[in-house]
Amino acid sequence: MITHSMNNIYKPKQLYSVSKHPIPPIIEPTYVSQALHDPKWRRAMSDELTALMRHHTWDLVPPPFHSNPVGCKWVFRVKRKSDGFVDRFKARLVAKGFHQRPRLDYKETFSLVVKPAIICTILTISIMQGWSLRQLDVKNAFLHGKLHEIVYMIQPPCFKDLSNPNHVCRLQKTIYGLKQALREWYSALKKKFMALGFTNSKADNSLFIYKSASVLCFLLVYVDDLVITDNDNTFVSSIVAQLGVAFSLKDMGPLHFFLGMEVIPSTDGLFLSQHKYIHDILCKSNMLGAKEVSTPLSTTAALLLIDGTSSVDNTEFRRVIGGLQYLSLTRLDISFAINKLSQFMHKPTATHWTAARDFYVI
DSSP states (O other): OOOOOGGGSOOOOOOOOOOSSOOOOOOOOSSHHHHTTSHHHHHHHHHHHHHHHHTTOEEEEOOOTTOOOBOEEEEEEEEEOTTSOEEEEEEEEEEOGGGOOBTTTBSOOOOOOOOHHHHHHHHHHHHHHTOOEEEEEETTGGGGSBOOSOOEEOOOTTOOOTTOTTOEEEESBOOTTOTTHHHHHHHHHHHHHHHTTOEEOSSOTTEEEEEOSSOEEEEEEETTEEEEEESOHHHHHHHHHHHHHHSOEEEEEEOOEETTEEEEEETTEEEEEOHHHHHHHHHHTTOTTOOOOSOSSOSSOOOOSOOSSOBOOHHHHHHHHHHHHGGGGTOGGGHHHHHHHGGGTTSOBHHHHHHHHHGGGO
């Protein structure tokens, strides 16, 4: 007779995750049916559909012959404040732009990216002149752009019209995810700024300047975030009021969080911190528990195009380098290393990938 004691039973080791950064719980749903069980996400989806209907984003029509309707999906995001606490729950209906056909569903695209040097210049001018910085947010920004091409989209998942379940949406306004959405939104925004007396800077499309005998105003645009500073607070209030008539505008007050950068006023000027942004990219790369290093790039190892190591996914490598470029706003010491690694985006190797990941823990 064979007997077994409890001490002979195999017990797997417990795994612990140690990190000096707080890890927020994952509360964003991954599919619609999961979100519908939560009243917070149902309210967010209802608000999004209400905004779409208010802007007359589409007309429900029978599917035309030989049509190629674009798909759509719900995207859920928890918007957090600069300190990491939850600000609001946001649900966005996004078109699957990869279903669009060039020259048929869209003609031209546009990418509005503000240059880091322009941001630093405007912040420096405001500090030197003692001007205030004000932040504005445009709600449902892309819905203000008028769609010129004929584009059909399927009805939103779980929100189909029960009387016409087989109908499709003929889009009248640009919606998030469309290839031409950003271009049409920027055109509508630029047209309004020009009507208010602003001129577009030749150095950066995202910078608008107003200049008169006594007023000098600078306005920065990054998609739906606006930053405005000038030497006359009365003029700023007037501009905000006029923009509020044309767009669904939210006045965020003094500048405090822009492009993943926290702006903290001090007696000596402005303290810029990207703590939350760094924490986010650490989470995406699963490197919260990695050890720190003191140098952003090895001073002995040489980076070569062909170094004998295996090739890696260039898509992931580009995502990493793109995310690191914004860190140069506050971490000028990594500028040289980022420039060096950017030379290998077309064909990165394991050596380049290791060097790029080291950035996350400096």
